[in-house]
Structure formats: C-alpha cells, structure tokens
Amino acid sequence: MTQITVFPAKKIITMNPAQPEATAVAVRDGRILEVGTLESLRPWLEAFPHKIDDRFKDKFLMPGFIDPHLHPSMAAVLLPMRFVTAMEWRLPWEIVAPVTTPEAFLKRVRDIDAEMESPEAPLFIWGYHQLWHGKMRRAALDDISKTRPIVIWHRSFHELYMNSACLKWAGIDEASAGGHHQVDIENGHFFENGLRLAMAKLNSYLLSPAHYHEGLKRLARVAHFGGHTTLGDMAVGIFNFEMEWQTTKTFLDTDETPFRVQMIPASNILFGEKGSNEAALDFIKTLPERNTNRLRFYDHVKLFTDGAFFSQLMQLKAPGYIDGHHGEWLMPPEHFEAAARTYWNAGYKIHVHCTGDLGVDLALDTLAKLQEEKPRFGHRFTIEHFGLSTPEQVRRMKELGALASVNIYYFHELSGTYAREGLGFERASQMARVGSLLREGVPFAFHSDFTMAPALPLNSASVAATRINAEGTLMGEDERVPVHDALKAITSEAAWILGLEDEIGSIRAGKKADFTVLEEDPYQVAPESLNDIPIWGTIFEGTPHEIVR
Amino acid sequence: MTTPPPIPTAIPVTIIGGYLGAGKTTLINELLSTHDGPPLTVLVNDFGAINIDKDLIAAHAGDTLELTNGCVCCSITDSLTDTLLRLTEREEKPHHIVIEASGAAHPAKIALTASNWGGLGTAQSLVLVDALTLTQKERDKYVGALIQDQIREADVLLLTKQDLAPEETKAAARTRLNALNAAALLLASSNEARIISGAMPTAAPRQLEDSKEPQLWSFTLQGGPHERKAFDARLKDIAPHCERIKGTVAYTDGSAEELQWAGERWARQATRASTTRLVFIGAERIDLEAWRGRF
Numbered sequence: 053m054t055q056i057t058v059f060p061a062k063k064i065i066t067m068n069p070a071q072p073e074a075t076a077v078a079v080r081d082g083r084i085l086e087v088g089t090l091e092s093l094r095p096w097l098e099a100f101p102h103k104i105d106d107r108f109k110d111k112f113l114m115p116g117f118i119d120p121h122l123h124p125s126m127a128a129v130l131l132p133m134r135f136v137t138a139m140e141w142r143l144p145w146e147i148v149a150p151v152t153t154p155e156a157f158l159k160r161v162r163d164i165d166a167e168m169e170s171p172e173a174p175l176f177i178w179g180y181h182q183l184w185h186g187k188m189r190r191a192a193l194d195d196i197s198k199t200r201p202i203v204i205w206h207r208s209f210h211e212l213y214m215n216s217a218c219l220k221w222a223g224i225d226e227a228s229a230g231g232h233h234q235v236d237i238e239n240g241h242f243f244e245n246g247l248r249l250a251m252a253k254l255n256s257y258l259l260s261p262a263h264y265h266e267g268l269k270r271l272a273r274v275a276h277f278g279g280h281t282t283l284g285d286m287a288v289g290i291f292n293f294e295m296e297w298q299t300t301k302t303f304l305d306t307d308e309t310p311f312r313v314q315m316i317p318a319s320n321i322l323f324g325e326k327g328s329n330e331a332a333l334d335f336i337k338t339l340p341e342r343n344t345n346r347l348r349f350y351d352h353v354k355l356f357t358d359g360a361f362f363s364q365l366m367q368l369k370a371p372g373y374i375d376g377h378h379g380e381w382l383m384p385p386e387h388f389e390a391a392a393r394t395y396w397n398a399g400y401k402i403h404v405h406c407t408g409d410l411g412v413d414l415a416l417d418t419l420a421k422l423q424e425e426k427p428r429f430g431h432r433f434t435i436e437h438f439g440l441s442t443p444e445q446v447r448r449m450k451e452l453g454a455l456a457s458v459n460i461y462y463f464h465e466l467s468g469t470y471a472r473e474g475l476g477f478e479r480a481s482q483m484a485r486v487g488s489l490l491r492e493g494v495p496f497a498f499h500s501d502f503t504m505a506p507a508l509p510l511n512s513a514s515v516a517a518t519r520i521n522a523e524g525t526l527m528g529e530d531e532r533v534p535v536h537d538a539l540k541a542i543t544s545e546a547a548w549i550l551g552l553e554d555e556i557g558s559i560r561a562g563k564k565a566d567f568t569v570l571e572e573d574p575y576q577v578a579p580e581s582l583n584d585i586p587i588w589g590t591i592f593e594g595t596p597h598e599i600v601r
Numbered sequence: 602m603t604t605p606p607p608i609p610t611a612i613p614v615t616i617i618g619g620y621l622g623a624g625k626t627t628l629i630n631e632l633l634s635t636h637d638g639p640p641l642t643v644l645v646n647d648f649g650a651i652n653i654d655k656d657l658i659a660a661h662a663g664d665t666l667e668l669t670n671g672c673v674c675c676s677i678t679d680s681l682t683d684t685l686l687r688l689t690e691r692e693e694k695p696h697h698i699v700i701e702a703s704g705a706a707h708p709a710k711i712a713l714t715a716s717n718w719g720g721l722g723t724a725q726s727l728v729l730v731d732a733l734t735l736t737q738k739e740r741d742k743y744v745g746a747l748i749q750d751q752i753r754e755a756d757v758l759l760l761t762k763q764d765l766a767p768e769e770t771k772a773a774a775r776t777r778l779n780a781l782n783a784a785a786l787l788l789a790s791s792n793e794a795r796i797i798s799g800a801m802p803t804a805a806p807r808q809l810e811d812s813k814e815p816q817l818w819s820f821t822l823q824g825g826p827h828e829r830k831a832f833d834a835r836l837k838d839i840a841p842h843c844e845r846i847k848g849t850v851a852y853t854d855g856s857a858e859e860l861q862w863a864g865e866r867w868a869r870q871a872t873r874a875s876t877t878r879l880v881f882i883g884a885e886r887i888d889l890e891a892w893r894g895r896f
C-alpha cells in the first residue's frame with residue numbers, strides 16, 4: 053500500500069460548511085483520507101506508514117480551483133502570439149504591462165520585432181484597441197518590418213491589420229480581396245466579414261501543428277498559473293473534433309499536467325458533422341470510452357442560444373439596444389429546442405450559452421416546456437455566461453432548478469463602455485447579476501471563457517466581491533457577493549455545475565486530493581486585493597506542482 | 602469606402618434566406634431539378650437543409666457543398682469563407698454560386714461575406730417569406746425582429762405558399778413586405794427566383810450562340826454613389842432590355858432615389874441612402890458582361 057502523505061498548513065480552507073477550517077490533511081493514492089489536525093489524523097497515521105510534508109506549514113490550502121468553462125483550442129491559437137494590451141495580463145512567462153498610447157504600442161511592436169531572431173518569422177500581436185492605440189496603418193507596420201509578416205489582432209478578435217510582407221505571405225492582394233466591403237487593403241485592415249477572409253488565409257499557420265501544439269502547452273502553463281486543478285472544455289469540437297481530441301490527448305494527458313479536463317461536446321458542431329441530433333447523441337454516448345484519468349467525457353453537453361456579448365449580438369428583451377439594432381440567434385429557436393429535447397430526454401445535463409436576457413428567456417421557456425413533457429430532478433440545466441438577465445428570471449431559474457455559470461469579467465471589462473453605448477447605465481451596471489443569484493439561492497460558478505477573460509479564478513472572485521470595473525468604477529453594488537460566496541463559485545459550486553461534487557470542490561474525506569496553495573489567507577485581505585495573493589502552486593491528486601516563474 | 606467597378610468575369614452569387622418554413626429547401630430542390638443553365642454550385646447549411654435531395658445534384662452535374670456552423674464564439678474558423686476560397690481558387694471557376702442561409706442568419710450579412718473578392722460578384726440576397734405565416738411570425742417573441750430584419754435587408758423578396766393562401770392574406774402580406782422594404786424587388790413567381798439564382802440559361806456571351814431558350818438574366822449593382830447625369834443616361838439605355846429594375850441609387854450630390862422599372866414605366870421617388878443597390882432582371886439577348894461593365 054502506498055504511503056500516506058500528510059500536509060500540515062497554516063490554514064486549510066475546506067469549503068465544507070460542516071468543517072470550514074483545518075490545519076492538516078492526509079492523502080493517499082490521490083485521495084483525501086481525512087482533513088483535520090495532526091492530532092485528529094492519528095488513527096490513520098498509527099495504522100499506516102506515512103510521511104509529513106511540511107513545506108506548506110506557513111501557507112493556505114484551498115480546494116483546487118475549477119474553471120468550468122473555457123476553450124483550450126481557442127487558447128492554443130492565441131497563446132503563441134505576443135500580447136500588447138491596454139490592460140495588464142498576467143501570464144506565466146510575462147506580466148504584460150499596460151500599453152496605452154499609439155506611440156507606445158508601435159514602439160512595443162518594434163521592440164518585439166527587434167528581439168526576434170529570424171527576420172522572416174511571422175509575428176502575431178494580440179490586444180490592439182483603437183481607444184488606446186489610435187488608428188493602425190499598414191504603412192506604420194511596414195516601417196517596422198518589410199520582411200517579417202506582422203499581424204495586429206484586435207482585442208475583440210473581430211478585426212486585424214497586416215503589413216505588406218504579411219499580405220504577400222498570406223497570398224492576399226488587391227485583385228483577390230480589394231473589392232470586399234470589409235477589407236481595406238490600403239491599410240491592410242480586415243474587419244468583421246473581411247476578417248473571415250483573412251482568417252481563412254492565416255488558418256493554415258494558426259492551426260498548423262507547430263503553432264497549435266505550442267499554444268496547448270502554453271495553455272497548460274496558464275491553467276496551472278491560475279491555480280486550477282480542473283477545467284471544463286465547454287465546447288469540444290469548435291475547430292475540428294478529432295483534431296482537438298487527439299492534440300489534447302497528446303499534450304494534456306501527461307503525468308506532468310497538473311489538472312484534469314472535463315470534455316463537453318459542442319452539440320451543434322456534432323449535429324453538422326453527423327447530420328441529426330439523434331446521430332450526434334449516438335456519437336456522444338460513445339465518447340466516454342475514450343476517457344483517461346485526466347480527460348473525461350460524460351453526460352454533459354453544450355448548446356447555444358444567442359450571439360456574442362463582446363460584439364453586442366446578445367438577444368435583448370425590451371427595450372433592446374439604444375441604437376435599435378438586434379442581436380442574433382446562433383441557431384433558430386426551433387432548432388435549439390429540438391436539440392435540447394434530444395439531450396433532455398436522454399438524461400443529459402445541458403449547458404446553454406446565453407448572453408442576453410432574451411436568450412435566457414428562450415433557455416428557460418424551453419426548460420419549462422421540457423419539464424412539462426418529461427419531469428426531471430437533478431437536471432443541472434446551466435445558463436452559461438449569464439451576461440444580461442432580469443431579477444425575475446433569476447427567481448424563475450430557482451423555480452425551474454436552473455444553475456448559472458457566470459462570466460463575471462463581462463462586468464469588469466464592459467460595464468463602463470456598455471453604460472455609455474448600447475445598454476445604458478441601469479442594465480450595464482447589473483450585468484452578471486450574481487447578488488441576485490445568491491439572494492434567490494441559485495447555485496452559481498465563475499468561469500473565464502478563456503480567452504475571453506484571464507484564467508485567474510481569484511481575479512473573478514475579486515470582481516464579484518467588489519464590482520469595481522476596469523475603469524475603477526463601482527457599479528451595481530447590490531449585485532456584489534461576499535468573499536466567501538465568491539470563493540465557493542470557483543470551488544464547490546463550480547464542482548456542482550460540472551457534476552463533480554462527489555469528487556472535487558471541497559476538502560473532505562474521500563475527495564480527490566486537489567489543492568490550491570496560497571501564500572495569504574483570502575479572508576484576511578481586502579476583496580480588491582484577492583488577485584494579488586501569490587499562488588505557490590497546486591497539488592493535483594496528491595502531487596505538489598510548484599509554479600515555475 | 603467606394604466599390605470598384607464590377608469585375609467583368611465576376612461569378613454571380615445568390616443568397617437564399619428566410620426563416621424556417623419559408624421554403625428555402627423546396628426552392629433549392631426546384632432549382633436543382635429544373636435548372637438547365639450552366640452547372641450551379643449550391644452551398645447548403647447543415648442545420649437548414651436536412652431534406653436537400655442529394656440525388657438531384659448528381660443528376661444535374663451541379664455541385665453541392667455542406668456548410669458547417671463553424672465556430673460560434675469567435676471568427677477563427679468559418680466554413681463559408683473557407684468553402685468560397687476553395688471554390689474560387691479552383692482551376693474551373695463556378696458559373697453561379699447559390700448559398701442557402703441558415704434560418705437564423707441575416708442574409709445581407711452573408712451577402713457581404715460572399716461579395717467582391719476572389720472573382721465573386723456582388724451577391725444578391727433573395728429572402729423567402731411564407732405568405733401564410735408572416736403575420737403570426739412577425740409577432741413571435743423570439744424571431745419577430747429577425748424576420749423583419751431579413752425582409753428589410755433583402756435585395757429581392759419572394760412570397761411563397763401563395764397557392765395555399767386566400768387572396769386577402771396574399772394582399773396583406775404584399776402590403777406588409779412593401780411597408781418593410783419598398784426598395785426590394787418583389788418576385789412574381791418562383792420562376793423568377795430561378796432566373797435570379799442562375800437556374801435558367803443566362804445571356805452571358807458564351808451562351809449567346811447555341812441556346813434557343815429565352816434569354817433571362819439578372820444582376821445586382823452595388824456601391825456608388827453615382828454621378829446622377831451619367832448614371833441616368835446608362836439607365837435609360839439598359840431599361841428597354843430589362844423586364845424589371847428595382848432598388849435604391851445614391852448620387853454623388855448626396856441625394857438618393859428609389860427606382861422601379863416595370864411594364865415599360867419608371868416610378869422614382871426621393872429617399873435616403875448612402876449606397877446603391879439595384880437589381881436588374883432581363884429577358885432579352887444582351888451582352889450582360891458589357892452592360893455590367895458600363896455602370
């Protein structure tokens with residue numbers, strides 16, 4: 053029998069309300085035997101060989117953090133790029149300092165270009181935003197390099213600029229793209245639908261094994277850096293199902309990977325591949341046969357209602373957008389309902405991407421209809437993102453048994469802008485209304501939807517507990533939640549939403565020995581400083597993994 | 602941004618849009634089974650076109666490609682653009698591309714994606730509207746606004762299921778379409794939809810010699826603004842060769858007009874617009890490419 057390892061700590065924050073705190077935890081074969089004190093652990097220690105690993109005796113242990121919704125594939129495309137951003141981004145390999153003027157932006161690009169060895173290697177920069185970085189021009193990029201293809205990708209992912217070397221490299225010229233209404237060849241600018249054309253040309257590079265594999269390796273570092281021990285890949289198949297599965301298996305299913313990934317298939321993509329909801333369901337039913345210890349498919353599936361929050365394409369109830377435009381449905385409501393019915397009747401736990409309040413209405417109306425047709429307890433129907441909602445919808449979620457997985461960073465990054473454009477102050481200040489969820493007793497978790505928000509759970513918790521946005525403004529203070537509830541949303545509640553509450557999310561006998569090791573007590577720092585708590589690293593299934601800086 | 606003059610060899614593109622049940626699949630099956638022009642390239646949406654009769658395609662030497670939904674939360678992959686890129690880079694260029702839009706899509710946005718690059722012409726968006734359910738759908742909590750947007754943004758409209766609708770229902774639907782989008786060309790029949798979609802022989806030069814069919818053709822002019830006098834002169838020249846002309850013209854002096862040519866008569870009235878979108882349908886042998894080039 054394997055030896056028991058005991059980790060004493062300054063404080064163990066268990067997230068088990070029956071025993072909130074402890075000072076030592078005994079672990080064997082990746083599981084917790086008991087949490088308590090060195091004294092209370094004695095029956096185990098007297099019965100079996102054990103060692104005391106006291107490297108955490110001055111540190112704080114929490115249940116391993118869980119991000120129930122992010123996209124490793126998108127991260128793999130983005131992470132090999134260089135970040136030049138208006139906001140600070142903390143990455144394991146660099147802290148990206150804010151760059152907030154046009155001159156500083158170009159200087160940073162120039163510096164990065166100068167650092168690179170090969171003069172022909174392509175350079176992708178992500179994070180440009182005209183609000184800070186001014187107007188971008190192809191000529192300015194040509195000034196930086198005439199030989200190296202340079203792409204400047206907008207923070208929103210919806211537009212990019214190329215220099216002349218890049219246009220040539222991608223095989224785009226006046227004749228092939230000049231007439232496109234959303235391409236400005238003169239400035240190397242591709243936006244909205246024009247971006248699709250640019251992407252179609254750049255994809256062979258971005259999805260090439262060399263680029264993509266490097267990206268996935270970086271994702272593993274990012275996830276570890278944030279203190280995660282469990283991730284939810286909340287739409288397996290967004291690029292190519294089998295390619296994503298194979299690469300995830302190659303790069304993340306290794307002994308060095310300090311986390312597991314719950315694989316939740318994107319049902320609409322599989323519908324496209326297999327031809328019907330039933331055929332997609334049959335395929336999804338076979339997926340758990342592929343499971344490994346770290347990568348697991350199960351009875352969860354992803355569906356979609358309305359458009360992207362960052363693009364103001366969410367569907368809104370009255371009074372709609374200030375400028376009168378309408379959001380989008382990602383699939384016709386009838387198709388959404390048909391897909392939901394297929395998975396509901398098969399007993400699946402359905403996660404629905406909903407960004408606007410009309411999207412939430414569609415999801416809840418559908419849920420009510422399905423409950424009528426085939427009542428289910430414990431269905432864990434989850435609203436994903438939860439951008440805009442009404443207090444009454446929250447009450448209805450309670451009534452129907454729906455849960456919420458919230459992108460709280462929407463509030464952080466967009467509440468200021470959306471108060472001025474599109475929504476107005478009232479609705480913008482109440483986006484991601486987690487206070488209401490708490491008042492009504494609807495279970496909720498926080499996610500990053502990385503790369504939509506930084507994969508830093510303590511950052512999400514801090515935003516939810518303070519409701520101070522990126523502009524430093526307190527907005528919607530009645531939708532704040534106490535720090536304890538914010539911490540539950542990245543541990544025990546996230547486990548509940550992923551249906552893994554028996555395995556992870558709190559520290560108690562029988563659960564996986566997953567811990568996040570903090571240098572400070574999150575209950576003793578100000579809520580706005582939660583994200584400044586240094587993370588030593590994690591313990592995944594009993595094995596410590598220090599963050600290497 | 603102004604649009605350069607249409608490329609003479611531009612590949613015509615037709616977007617067939619409209620909400621679920623409007624008859625997109627029926628029309629596409631009809632195009633495929635009755636078409637006798639050059640082969641059509643049909644891109645069908647995987648969510649909408651479950652009933653496309655694949656046998657028809659084989660039988661008619663056309664080409665259909667299925668679009669997948671692509672990535673819904675980002676713009677990194679996009680099946681439509683990828684497919685169009687592959688098609689336009691082929692040795693043998695498609696003669697006419699027909700794209701079936703998802704019921705949830707804004708056809709006008711798809712038209713932007715599929716216009717004026719890689720040899721593609723300006724896409725026409727043809728939106729189908731079910732005469733029987735228009736009133737009810739417009740009131741729908743979830744898709745009412747979408748259906749109105751689809752109608753407002755169309756170049757060409759076709760009212761379907763007219764054979765099933767009582768006269769007053771049809772009249773009400775027509776009035777409604779006119780109220781939502783007076784500038785769009787309202788087709789009289791699915792036969793005209795076949796012309797628009799390239800399923801009838803066109804008067805393109807290569808066809809002039811051997812075809813004995815009536816020469817039917819259609820194109821959309823887009824861009825502007827146009828210099829009023831010169832544009833007017835060209836319009837007067839082409840009109841006698843056209844069955845119908847309809848749409849909006851923006852002029853360089855900042856004014857704009859809604860134009861309609863039908864039954865040898867012009868109807869014109871001032872409107873507000875910053876770009877031109879004009880649909881032409883003709884039934885006479887003309888050198889279409891040459892005409893197109895003159896605008």
Ligand SMILES: [Zn+2]
Nearest residue numbers: 123286501674
């Ligand atoms: Zn997502």
